[in-house]
Amino acid sequence: MELDSRKKAILYAIIENYQETGEPVGSRTISKLECLNCSPATIRNEMADLEEMGLIVQPHTSAGRIPTDKGYRLYVDRMLEEQKERDLPALPMVELLGRRMDRVEELLVKMAQVLAANTNYTTMVTGPHYRKNKLKFLQLSPLEAGKLLAVVVLEGNMVKNNIITLEESLDDKAIVDLNFLLNNRLIGLTMEEINLALISALKEEAGGHSRVVVQVLDAVAETFAQDEGYPIYTSGAPNIFRYPELTGGDKASELISTLEEKKELGTVIGRLSTESGSRQDIQVFIGDEVPVDSMKDCSVVTATYSLGDGVQGKISIIGPKRMDYQKVVDTLKDTMNQLDRVFAKEE
Amino acid sequence: MELDSRKKAILYAIIENYQETGEPVGSRTISKLECLNCSPATIRNEMADLEEMGLIVQPHTSAGRIPTDKGYRLYVDRMLEEQKERDLPALPMVELLGRRMDRVEELLVKMAQVLAANTNYTTMVTGPHYRKNKLKFLQLSPLEAGKLLAVVVLEGNMVKNNIITLEESLDDKAIVDLNFLLNNRLIGLTMEEINLALISALKEEAGGHSRVVVQVLDAVAETFAQDEGYPIYTSGAPNIFRYPELTGGDKASELISTLEEKKELGTVIGRLSTESGSRQDIQVFIGDEVPVDSMKDCSVVTATYSLGDGVQGKISIIGPKRMDYQKVVDTLKDTMNQLDRVFAKEE
């Protein structure tokens, strides 16, 4: 069957109306609303066709229609295609960015908060993938007998620290030497690259302190291993309560659990990174496309941010399938643009 | 009216039954359950008395009784009094503690998770109050042109780092000097004690670099100022969905919001610190006693933990008013004991 322009118009009208109301949309509503100038009966005929094509469904006989995942997909794809320029009120992201850009985690958390508050959906941000960023420098300091403080700085000024409990004591001289050795050999490498071969090579060089070298490297590696290599921040979880379709039955509970545990969220991210990004790196998952069971009633819109120096991660907006895709996509684009502008300017 | 031992027994029976079922408890249930050996009618008489005393109420005429806040209070006070030794299966807290005790935040988060999973309630842990802990040492390192990395270590090995963007560049020598100066003057002081008078004194001494001193101190102070001086971690928020009385209406939404925002939770903590702790520093807030509006249907049990070196904070378990106070209190005591054992052994 042909999807002529009127059918499209009707489909989009249904989607947008359903977006606002959350109620199934009837033929009468459409006939009034539209500049199509045709009667409910005509709309009904068209709707029957759209239903046959699998783009809309009736929740029950004699109810209005709601879009199917396939319907949404069509709508979203067109939207991403069109790239229509809209002017949104810019988010006060720059303000955040201006101050204390240095603290990456803090910045990400705030960003998530602003996005959640602005969209009324839930936001999830993954921190940069530590293992993929290069070591900028590493500093060992004596903390107390048998304990070392290791401060690790990665490109992009991500800082992590770790307290290492040693099995043997080291004097200050030894620490300075070790410091020098490690920096000399490791700077510029990513965590991934600091592998076994390298470690045993260092062990040789360290001579008497070989055990310490291993301990230090283990501890450092462990620091970056937690959170499966990247932290995940969420914000606006309570926003799901705005959407009855997400809170019926145990759904709210399951969603909140998923968000709290965060681990499973990684699968979304995992899935993301393997698939090729669409234009501007914005990807949309609709309903069943979301690879997390408890989110089958949700849609997820994802973008990749970059803070320069290879520091990058994903921002995702999680909402009901009837989310305002246009707004979400535009907001994310705006955010990405702001980030780019700030971090491009800086370099 | 006299609260004789039978009345007490009945009250406690009601409380414990309601704890399990969440349903109002009728006279018949009690009469069967109890070794009191008396008929429902007798129980009814006693219940009428208990109601008159304000210890139990009927949600509506001809329903069973449920405990009032006052009833719970009586029950809890007795329980805290009795100090009955029960043997709970010990939580696998030690296991956590054994490994990587050094990372305080990580430890606290894990602890919250274990407690939440074990009790089926929500757990909230406040990190140590940074401002009250003494500075152990402070280290400035050049990061790149115009940027310094400041690593601050407090007693108890709490480490915070901060990237400082300077208005002027400093050569290595200057940084070393500044480092020395700051350490010399600030070690052993708490963040609270590093006040304006001290800062201006340092400014004098720093001579040419007075602006830098201020910037560094500001940045450090700001690091510890965030989170109002201490972080708050929560875990097990989804557990509230287990208790219908917490999820009716918008309650779930409000509770989850409160937990997510965390700020307001501080008021509980604030209230706590002013009131004198009961035995073993365990405090119980029942219903209206909780100083947070969205938690008027909850009870909160709080304990103070100490990780040695003045590193201390609060652990709170948040659940419905009909929570298993005995279990929660015992679990907290057990946890505190384990902490004490580990950290006492260490010193």
Added chain:
DNA sequence: TGTTAGCACTCTCAAAAAATGAGTGCTAAC
């Protein structure tokens, strides 16, 4: 051939009505 009016039909939702049942308070007997 596409559009429209009309109408019977279906199904949800809300309100009203009726049945159910748990639990009480009271009284009178033990």
Added chain:
DNA sequence: GTTAGCACTCATTTTTTGAGAGTGCTAACA
């Protein structure tokens, strides 16, 4: 002081009813 018996109350559940929204179909119309 305790208990059996009984009438009464009130939330809950089920049933009934009615209203309303929306459809599909048919027949007329341009």
